[in-house]
Amino acid sequence: MDVPQGSLSLRHYGASHGSHAHEHFQVLLGLDGVLDLEVQGRGRRIAAGQGCVIAPGDHHDFESREGSRCIVLDTPHAAWARCAYDPARTAQALALGHYLAHALQQRGSLAQHYGPALLLEAWQPLPQAVPPARHQRPIHWEQLATWTQQRLHEPLSVAQLAAQVFLSPTQFAARCRRETGLSVMHWLRRQRLALALQLRGRGMGVAATALHCGYRSPSALTAALRRQSGESIQ
Template identity: 55%
Template structure:
């Protein structure tokens, strides 16, 4: 059964003179609100303050301290789109900072605005700066995309994930998928997964092993899909 995607977590954090050190299995976005945070990521020093922000990659060990005290808006996220923001300053820092201040104010409320906080991770990613150029005419390498998807049946793949690999927006990818494959993206994924399952069964794999390899929640779910 696929492991559910980890939901983004946003918080306000105060850092002090006590030195910390750790690594995460997700992206960590730090946006300075007050004071200065000294941070060293994999041996490279940097500072985070009201004029500077940073994205830390999954697995990167980072040491941090703030001798004068520092407050940051922190987002912990597994969204792959943050990879394009690594080692790149925000393209529109004033916009990002204004959004961070609004979100910080929202988090301090007795009843935070649920809709604003739910949309916050996507808004922060958008505010960091434009993605690499994406055009509707960009060629999609469908063979490479098939290989990418077949290696990730254990993950809850979405249209956004496919679009990110194809370097298109979700809406552009959905239209291209309908135009070039004759299917919606999710229908294309289901068809691809079922075809992979049929290949494995033809090669002699058991129903249980085939279900495990192709991400079906149970052997019976696979059997039902094969009979449709």
């Protein structure tokens, strides 16, 4: 198993020893007490469960008036460059820190080997929660087509069609495009033409069929039927 390499230690902090810097990342996790920290001239206070990631080359100084214990990781692992000061999982990190503090004192413990990877995991940003998929009421297209064909002699709008399936016009237009591959107006023309073909097949005259299906004129119906015939031949 590949794990981030580094050196773990349990350190006790008290009076300041002066500013210094390292060529590697230094990660601190507070266990108890309060540690006052200054990194590149900026102050920070580390209490239990809080932490700090000090980048290579950053000058820093520590001081704790009442005494502080911290788990310290010295590591060259580049992944720490993407980690914020405090661990993302504070409670888990503190529990892990106390465990490591105990394990580091035990002979044969694997804390030194696996501890750096576990600390990095506790520090990594939490994954973004995926919003639950919204349940969408199904559109019964055949039922909607029947309702539509019964009213083609009337002007029909996208809003009227959308209201039949309890959607906004925008939502209905998007669902129509996604589920039928057609725009709403194209779908409506399909219903108009389908009804016209049925009525003509039953022997209804062109003028009556045009009126019943909402065509502007008998010639508009004739043109639509001619286009349909041409598309069928191709």
